[in-house]
Amino acid sequence: xxxxxxxxxxxxxxxxxxxxxVQGLGMxxxxxxxxxxxxxYPEERQQFYDDYRGAPGLVKDQEGREKCVxxxxxxxxxxxxxxxxxxxxxxGPDNVAETEVNExxxxxxxxxxxxxxxxxxxxxxxxxxxxxxxxxxxxxxxNGQTRAELVHDKDRLYEIGGTRVDTIQKWKGK
Amino acid sequence: xxxxTIDGREVExxxxxxxxxxxxxxxxxxxxxxxxxxxxxxxxxxxCLCEVNGNTNKLAIGCKFxxxxxxxxxxxxxxxxKARKGVLEFLLINHPLDCTICDQAGECPLQDYAYRFGPGxxxxxxxxxxxxxxxxxxxxVMFDTERCILCTRCTRYFEVVRDSRPxxxxxxxxxxxxxxxxxxxxxxxxxxxxIDICPVGALxxxxxxxxxxxxxxxxxxxxxxxxERGCNITAGAYQGKLLRFTPRxxxxxxxxxxxxxxxxxxxxxxxxxxxxxxxVAGESVAMDDALDKVVELVGDGSGVAILASTVDTCxxxxxxxxxxxxxxxxxxWHGEKSWEGDDFLKLPDATPNTAGAKxxxxxxxxxxxPALRGLIVAGDVGVPSRLLESLDFLVxxxxxxxxxxxxxxxxxxxxxxxxxxxxxxxxxxxxxAVKPALDPGADVPADWEIWRDLASAEWTSFxxxxxxxxxxxPEVAAIGTDEYSTIVGPNEQAQHLVIxxxxx
Numbered sequence: 124x125x126x127x128x129x130x131x132x133x134x135x136x137x138x139x140x141x142x143x144x145v146q147g148l149g150m151x152x153x154x155x156x157x158x159x160x161x162x163x164y165p166e167e168r169q170q171f172y173d174d175y176r177g178a179p180g181l182v183k184d185q186e187g188r189e190k191c192v193x194x195x196x197x198x199x200x201x202x203x204x205x206x207x208x209x210x211x212x213x214x215g216p217d218n219v220a221e222t223e224v225n226e227x228x229x230x231x232x233x234x235x236x237x238x239x240x241x242x243x244x245x246x247x248x249x250x251x252x253x254x255x256x257x258x259x260x261x262x263x264x265x266n267g268q269t270r271a272e273l274v275h276d277k278d279r280l281y282e283i284g285g286t287r288v289d290t291i292q293k294w295k296g297k
Numbered sequence: 298x299x300x301x302t303i304d305g306r307e308v309e310x311x312x313x314x315x316x317x318x319x320x321x322x323x324x325x326x327x328x329x330x331x332x333x334x335x336x337x338x339x340x341x342x343x344x345c346l347c348e349v350n351g352n353t354n355k356l357a358i359g360c361k362f363x364x365x366x367x368x369x370x371x372x373x374x375x376x377x378x379k380a381r382k383g384v385l386e387f388l389l390i391n392h393p394l395d396c397t398i399c400d401q402a403g404e405c406p407l408q409d410y411a412y413r414f415g416p417g418x419x420x421x422x423x424x425x426x427x428x429x430x431x432x433x434x435x436x437x438v439m440f441d442t443e444r445c446i447l448c449t450r451c452t453r454y455f456e457v458v459r460d461s462r463p464x465x466x467x468x469x470x471x472x473x474x475x476x477x478x479x480x481x482x483x484x485x486x487x488x489x490x491x492i493d494i495c496p497v498g499a500l501x502x503x504x505x506x507x508x509x510x511x512x513x514x515x516x517x518x519x520x521x522x523x524x525e526r527g528c529n530i531t532a533g534a535y536q537g538k539l540l541r542f543t544p545r546x547x548x549x550x551x552x553x554x555x556x557x558x559x560x561x562x563x564x565x566x567x568x569x570x571x572x573x574x575x576x577v578a579g580e581s582v583a584m585d586d587a588l589d590k591v592v593e594l595v596g597d598g599s600g601v602a603i604l605a606s607t608v609d610t611c612x613x614x615x616x617x618x619x620x621x622x623x624x625x626x627x628x629x630w631h632g633e634k635s636w637e638g639d640d641f642l643k644l645p646d647a648t649p650n651t652a653g654a655k656x657x658x659x660x661x662x663x664x665x666x667p668a669l670r671g672l673i674v675a676g677d678v679g680v681p682s683r684l685l686e687s688l689d690f691l692v693x694x695x696x697x698x699x700x701x702x703x704x705x706x707x708x709x710x711x712x713x714x715x716x717x718x719x720x721x722x723x724x725x726x727x728x729x730a731v732k733p734a735l736d737p738g739a740d741v742p743a744d745w746e747i748w749r750d751l752a753s754a755e756w757t758s759f760x761x762x763x764x765x766x767x768x769x770x771p772e773v774a775a776i777g778t779d780e781y782s783t784i785v786g787p788n789e790q791a792q793h794l795v796i797x798x799x800x801x
Contacts, residue, residue, distance in 0.1 A: 193507075194396075194397035194398060194510075196397070210508070211507065212507045215506070226431070229398055229431065230398040230507050254397065
């Protein structure tokens with residue numbers, strides 16, 4: 124058996140009903156003259172802090188060279204198994220170099236897919252990457268007409284990631 | 298016999314045994330790089346240091362130090378642990394941080410030992426040694442100067458096992474590198490073995506280079522289907538595609554080696570097109586209907602022959618033999634395939650189970666073949682054209698139908714050598730377990746299941762078939778059924794299973 128809670132009797136002031144109406148209207152008028160906080164999306168966009176975790180993207184350095192060496196650690200760590208990489212050889216039989224071949228770089232991804240229908244935006248890929256080649260961007264609008272559109276391929280990932288200045292450029296000074 | 302104590306446990310070994318071998322007899326691991334059981338002792342890496350009779354001033358290298366009566370060996374004392382840390386720190390001075398792109402990562406003793414025994418840090422702040430990273434030793438082997446730790450296993454492999462010197466150590470001290478000899482690229486047909494014995498990623502396979510990281514792959518311990526030798530191998534596959542074969546050590550068959558032809562033969566088992574489901578006269582039908590059709594065609598069995606491939610396992614051949622017996626088919630023949638053998642491992646017979654087929658009563662196709670009404674071909678086998686004359690019907694049970702597929706009345710699916718479960722008997726009469734590395738899917742049933750259903754046999758399970766095969770192979774020791782229960786799927790934990798034939 125549940126506990127029977129006795130309903131309290133209203134006081135005569137509460138029974139008047141009008142004070143509550145006035146109180147409510149007061150709140151409404153107060154909000155009308157306050158600063159607006161609603162963003163007029165899509166004309167206005169929210170400003171994110173730097174480590175916001177949006178869609179992951181691949182980056183190139185300032186010389187347009189792919190930073191990813193397809194070590195596949197992100198593929199390994201990815202909890203929902205959203206990442207699939209096919210490694211390739213630079214200067215090998217099926218040369219996958221995006222820029223001119225440099226003998227200090229041997230490996231780059233031939234194909235790189237991130238299934239955004241699987242991605243949970245945990246950021247582990249960014250954290251595990253030894254080459255600082257994958258970053259969580261502030262891109263949060265993901266939509267498409269088909270499921271295939273939401274499987275980001277290499278070109279799309281570089282488009283999302285853009286360029287990051289690489290201060291070390293270890294392939295250069297060897 | 299000599300009695301000694303290793304880490305407080307007593308062991309009795311032959312005189313002349315080394316400390317490392319004695320320890321491995323007890324299951325105690327002594328880390329090592331330059332020592333290899335099939336190449337021999339060199340003693341240059343200093344990784345196997347052990348403390349003998351409490352002498353901490355001068356530790357002994359376990360790989361070369363012979364055992365003595367009453368010796369007291371410690372493989373993990375404080376002095377040893379400290380010395381190992383020092384050795385690893387030295388080895389890692391010039392070793393590049395290439396693990397992210399190195400094919401050896403994941404199966405690299407340097408990685409493993411550095412993690413288990415290493416100092417975890419380096420006091421050397423000087424820049425690492427630089428060198429060419431892509432030296433082509435041949436069209437099969439790539440060499441990386443920076444990664445090499447100069448254990449010289451590769452040069453000693455050629456000297457000891459192959460009796461040739463295509464590569465050697467050049468220069469002195471810190472400048473030493475492995476280099477090609479004056480005769481140019483390595484041409485040895487067994488050269489890719491140096492890739493497996495290289496304890497680091499200095500020697501890599503140009504075929505497997507950057508294909509896949511090993512920790513994503515599935516491995517199956519099986520037998521090379523290339524020839525009668527039956528080299529023990531580990532087949533590595535990724536998402537249903539074979540990527541490589543590597544030899545698995547078996548001192549009595551192939552030691553740690555295999556030929557390059559066998560190693561690269563994995564490509565032929567990645568089928569793009571194959572027989573899936575059963576067809577009768579070109580129309581695809583249910584499996585049961587196709588089997589009924591075969592039984593109807595065979596009739597009383599007169600004038601019918603079975604030609605079985607010697608890639609089929611002993612168990613499958615036993616099932617075929619049983620079907621022949623129940624259907625009164627008197628001619629059971631096995632196919633033949635040969636390639637050029639050599640004086641090391643490669644044998645001229647290019648199928649793995651000819652001895653098994655012979656032991657189960659299969660014979661060569663006679664030169665003067667009797668007039669046939671029908672022929673049943675089991676497995677991917679070359680059919681001599683003289684058998685195809687005047688045939689009423691041809692039944693194919695094969696992974697790839699090829700040109701014969703059009704002539705066949707009934708085509709049944711079959712499994713390739715890398716999808717089979719069972720055993721093959723090699724030229725020595727040694728029966729070795731075969732495990733599937735690939736799973737072709739539900740529409741390609743195991744070959745023995747097809748023959749069981751065809752024969753409407755009394756036995757139903759693989760264990761019963763195994764008993765049947767054991768009964769038909771009298772000279773081979775009967776194998777307990779539970780041993781075979783370890784042969785299950787491609788993802789099963791790798792387990793050695795070698796069945797030694799009882800030889801008189």
